Amino acid sequence: xxxxxxxxxxxxxxxxxxxxxxxxxxxxxxxxxxxxxxxxxxxxxxxxxxxxxxxxxxxxxxxxxxxxxxxxxxxxxxxxxxxxxxxxxxxxxxxxxxxxxxxxxxxxxxxxxxxxxxxxxxxxxxxxxxxxxxxxxxxxxxxxxxxxxxxxxxxxxxxxxxxxxxxxxxxxxxxxxxxxxxxxxxxxxxxxxxxxxxxxxxxxxxxxxxxxxxxxxxxxxxxxxxxxxxxxxxxxxxxxxxxxxxxxxxxxxxxxxxxxxxxxxxxxxxxxxxxxxxxxxxxxxxxxxxxxxxxxxxxxxxxxxxxxxxxxxxxxxxxxxxxxxxxxx
Numbered sequence: 001x002x003x004x005x006x007x008x009x010x011x012x013x014x015x016x017x018x019x020x021x022x023x024x025x026x027x028x029x030x031x032x033x034x035x036x037x038x039x040x041x042x043x044x045x046x047x048x049x050x051x052x053x054x055x056x057x058x059x060x061x062x063x064x065x066x067x068x069x070x071x072x073x074x075x076x077x078x079x080x081x082x083x084x085x086x087x088x089x090x091x092x093x094x095x096x097x098x099x100x101x102x103x104x105x106x107x108x109x110x111x112x113x114x115x116x117x118x119x120x121x122x123x124x125x126x127x128x129x130x131x132x133x134x135x136x137x138x139x140x141x142x143x144x145x146x147x148x149x150x151x152x153x154x155x156x157x158x159x160x161x162x163x164x165x166x167x168x169x170x171x172x173x174x175x176x177x178x179x180x181x182x183x184x185x186x187x188x189x190x191x192x193x194x195x196x197x198x199x200x201x202x203x204x205x206x207x208x209x210x211x212x213x214x215x216x217x218x219x220x221x222x223x224x225x226x227x228x229x230x231x232x233x234x235x236x237x238x239x240x241x242x243x244x245x246x247x248x249x250x251x252x253x254x255x256x257x258x259x260x261x262x263x264x265x266x267x268x269x270x271x272x273x274x275x276x277x278x279x280x281x282x283x284x285x286x287x288x289x290x291x292x293x294x295x296x297x298x299x300x301x302x303x304x305x306x307x308x309x310x311x312x313x314x315x316x317x318x319x320x321x322x323x324x325x326x327x328x329x
Contacts, residue, residue, distance in 0.1 A: 014080075015174050015205040016045035016068055021077030023063050023229075037063040039229040041077070045222075047173070050196065050206040052216040052237075054316070055226035061209040062102065064226070065178050068207065069099045081174060095123070098167030102179040106159055108152030112143060115151050116165050123170035137165040141195070157188025161195065168199070175199060177208045181215055193219050217316040225319075237316075248286060252296065253308035254279045261304055268295060282312070 023038040037060045045051045053061050066072040067079055070090035079086040084093040107115055113134050120130045138147055141161040146154060154162065160180060167175060177196075181189050189212070196219055200206055210216050216223060217237065224234040233240045254261060262276030265283050270291075273284040285292060292309070300306050 013046060014044040015047040015049075015082060016043070016051075016207060017078075017080045018043040018064075018068070019078045021064075021067065021074045021079060023060070023067060023072070024075045036229045038067070038074070041229075041231055043224060043231065043234060045205065045207055047205050048200070048203070049221045050200050050208065050219050052220035052223035053207070053209045053226060054213060054216060054223055055209075057211075058228075059226045060229040061226060062178055065099070065176055065207070065209065069097050069176055070094055071099075095170065096172050097174050097176055098164075098170070098172040099176045100163045100167045100178065100180060102182055104163050106151050106163070108150065110151050111148050112138060112146050112151060112154070112162055113148065115162060116169055119166040120169045125170060133169060137169050138162075140168075141165045142191070155188070157184050157191065160184060160188070160192065164195065168204070173203065174205045174207065177206065179209055179211065181210050181212045189215060213317040223316075240319075248284065249273075249282060249312040250285045250292060251280055251282045251308075251310045251312060252299070252306060253310070255305040255307035259304045261299070264299065264302070264304070268298075271295075 018041050021038055021041040022036065024034040024036050027033055027035055039060075041064065053064065055061050063072065067074050068081065068086065070086045070093055073087055081093045082096040084096070086093045107118075110118070113131075116134045116138060117130055120134055121127070125133060135144075135147070138144060141164060143158060143161055143165070146158060146162075151159065151162065164175075164177075164180070167177075175196075180196075181192055184192060193215060196206055196208070208216070208220070220237055222234075222236050223240060225232045225240070252261060252265075257279060261281040262274050265271050265281055266274045270287055271283050271285055273282075275282045285295070287295070296306055296309055
């Protein structure tokens with residue numbers, strides 16, 4: 001099936017579906033047993049999502065992405081992409097996938113357009129349409145001024161965008177990216193995040209791994225947290241954060257000195273872990289928004305010159321650290 005045919009297909013509810021997927025590797029000679037890189041994974045990536053797969057090195061993320069793309073067979077279980085069984089119909093499924101590996105090959109002695117054209121022809125696009133499509137995707141990546149530049153002359157960030165151009169040249173509905181922010185400077189990372197948001201707005205489903213958890217937190221609609229081949233949490237990003245028993249930390253700031261805010265807070269029901277520094281006090285407060293408002297109102301009524309209240313929301317990185325340490329089960 002060609003890329004042109006993929007555009008007319010109605011998107012499924014689940015772009016990716018994994019059912020009890022396991023991948024085992026034989027250990028080196030002399031060592032008994034097997035290494036389980038993926039352990040009975042069941043996961044759905046809905047169409048239209050930016051779905052992040054989070055985990056430390058060795059968690060099984062790259063293995064999972066390769067199995068989704070048909071580049072590696074599972075030991076057990078079933079994977080579908082766009083309702084197509086990847087193991088039994090890999091070539092058809094791959095027409096719906098744009099994949100960019102963590103370490104992907106670039107050909108420094110080709111021009112940018114030649115590099116993308118090579119992959120367009122590999123995907124069997126109509127030869128008469130190839131040059132226009134190549135120019136279109138290079139423009140989408142913001143590389144139009146580098147159309148005739150040698151690939152070897154491009155920066156790391158530009159090469160990453162060129163890699164994405166090659167991954168979407170056949171217009172797949174699914175983009176699978178393994179650590180796309182790796183090695184990028186802050187400016188290039190910002191450009192990458194905006195590019196992925198734009199591709200998602202234009203209808204692409206994005207399945208992405210990254211060790212830069214703050215980036216995933218900004219762009220993902222859903223995520224799965226993976227460690228040692230197992231999924232620890234899966235769902236909408238807000239649900240995952242709430243479901244892990246996120247600790248609610250609140251900082252209260254005073255406009256002037258003279259009120260013992262820390263001591264006052266320490267005596268309030270439900271308040272714990274009070275820390276006071278200068279005109280600010282931080283606490284753990286498990287109550288609702290209305291209960292927090294009542295607490296602040298009580299402080300003002302007894303003379304506290306409150307001028308600010310700020311909730312310190314737990315980051316994805318902090319949550320992942322708690323999950324990895326076994327603090328959250």
